[in-house]
Amino acid sequence: MRSKDYRQEHLEKVIRLSLHQPCRWSAPFKSATELASHLKRLGKTFEAIQLSQGRLSGRFSYANFDSITILEISSNQCLLLNGDRGPDCMSFCLESSGVADEHKTHTLPVPKYSINGFKSNLRESHFQLTANTTTYFAITSANKINTILDLHNAEALKEQFLNCNSAQITPSKHNKLKILLEEAISDSTTDHFTRQQTGNTIIKHFLDFFASTKEIDCYPFELTQRQLLVKxxxxxxxxxxxxxxxxxxxxxxLYCSRRTLIQGTKDAFEMGPMELMKIIRLEQVNWMLRSEEARSKATLRNVTDIAQHFNFYSRGHFARAYQNLFEESPSQTLQENGT
Structure with missing residues (x-):
């Protein structure tokens, strides 16, 4: 009875990414920065980079269930998202296949058939998505989860969420969670009460899975200085x-030695810092070529202006680097986006 009363009292206090967001929406993205712009629409600020070579084709979907928000990100390329979760934010991340070999959180490979990213006192967010995968993010309030755990005297689980950031579960449980999130993101119901019930059900499933200590292995995690340096x-x-x-x-x-920085990026991405910096700048060029608004704001009109703005002064070197990463020429990107 007490838990039921709590849910009613907490109704207007649960996390919302935006009070003006619809129940659900979905949109494609053709660049990593376009994905970041979708996240920004929800009040989440991230830097996004395409790490693998090829034309990017992805889809971002969002569904709000009042007490929890579900995000779905599908991409044919390997992507990196780097940013901050913000205050009072807790998320449960699940890759749909369970065996994505390039998925990482804070530069560390995620275990097979695992839930990730749930450390309740973690503000930083840094995750890598494997090419040709779909990943789900269930985002809720850390205070809400802690209140539920307090009501049930679940101190051990509360401590687990403070100390760990990854948990390996059985393939069958992983599949059940995947189906639950797939159905939620596809749910077209607009009735407020029904969506509340769905949100509460999703939270209950996650907490029940973590409470089953015999079928879950949790991995302690603390951010290192090197991981923060990469971010x-x-x-x-x-x-x-x-x-x-x-x-x-x-x-x-960055208040570090050259050696520390080189080792940090090589450990995380198998490349040196200046090579990674080039990819970041190519990503910025790609977005500028795709966005007429960004070009207008920066008062840049053509490929040469944009390339030089991001310190690419050799036309041949720039064109080859851009083609190698995105498998299209800069002028082709510009022409295909309204110019």
Whole structure:
């Protein structure tokens, strides 16, 4: 009875990404930054990078169930999303197949058939998505989860959410959660009470799975300085991509040695920091070529202007690098996006 009363009292206090968001919406994306723009529409700020080579084709879907929000991201390319979850945010991440070999959280490979990203006191967000996969994110309020656990005297589970960020479950349980999230994201019901009930059911399933200690292995996690360094490096690349930066100046701005920075990016991405910086700048060029609004805001009109704005001064080198990553020429991207 007490739990029922709590749900009624908490009705207007649960997390909402935006009070003005519809129950559900879905949109394609053809660049990593376009995916980031969809997330920004929900109040989440991320830097996004395409890591694998080829034309990107993806879809982003969103469904709001009042107490929990479900996101679905499908992509044919390997993507990296880097940002902050924000206050009072807790998420449960599930890759649909359970065996994606390039999925990572904070540069660490995720276990097979696992739930990830649920550490309740973690503000930073850094995850990599494998090409040709679909990933679900169930986002809710950390305070809401803690209140539920307090009501049920589940101190051990509360402690587990504080100390761990990944949990391996059985393939059958993984499949049940996948089906639950698939059905939720496809649910076209607009009735408010029904959607509340669906949200409460999803939260209950996740908590029940974690409570089954015999069929789940949780992995302790604490952010290291090197993981934070990689996150800060990517953020710096997007914030200062138009500036002339070299390894020494970047190391100085990040308060680290050249060696530490090189080792950090090589461990995470199997490439040095300047190669990763080039990919970040190519991503920024790609978005500028796709977005007439971005070009207008930066007062840039053509491929040469945009390339030089992001410090690509050799036309041949730039064109080859862009073609190798996106499998189309810069002028082709520009022409296909309304110019």
């Amino acid at each position: 800060d490096f990517i953020q710096l690349g997007f914030n200062r991509g138009s500036e002339k930066l070299n390894l020494d100046s970047i190391s100085k701005q």
